Amino acid sequence: GAVVSQHPSRVICKSGTSVKIECRSLDFQATTMFWYRQFPKQSLMLMATSNEGSKATYEQGVEKDKFLINHASLTLSTLTVTSAHPEDSSFYICSAFPITSGTDTQYFGPGTRLTVL
């Protein structure tokens, strides 16, 4: 159980275009999902906290108008990278926290590798 999926797994886009990444909890509901970014040979860095039915909370230095987050249901959060540039190329990973877990273990998706040309 506790499976999180991401779509797409890999995307290549042109500079200036927008890319949407989906994060789904497949067998549980999650009011909270987290979005992380990981550059090559670096650790994961939290970008934002996504809350179902409310605005996302962004970490310092993350542009909320560039990285749009929508958490429209208890099983789906989306991250849209608007006007992507080569420096946005990275590995984007989401995690989801089950509502009824009673613990604070969060489950991670497999990641989405974004390459901006």
Place this chain on the structure above:
Amino acid sequence: DAKTTQPPSMDCAEGRAANLPCNHSTISGNEYVYWYRQIHSQGPQYIIHGLKNNETNEMASLIITEDRKSSTLILPHATLRDTAVYYCIVRPFTGTASKLTFGTGTRLQVTL
């Protein structure tokens, strides 16, 4: 969250026990020790967590020193599939969703 220190890399022969250390000398009384791992180009995977007692599950064992200033994750019989970056994270148990702060971790290479 308390700061953790891990060796940047370790090697282990397949079939042997892999012992991954973590120092967390500034850990507070309400903070737990969590371990996650990240296999190359995948999302992190939860392994185990503990407060002060040793813990064991199907994946690993966690040994926490009596003063709680350090801990060791033990993979009893390492396989090639255990090659990954292992992250030791110290933070309070909240019972609710809270963010994880990842350090640089230990890159474990399991070899034949």
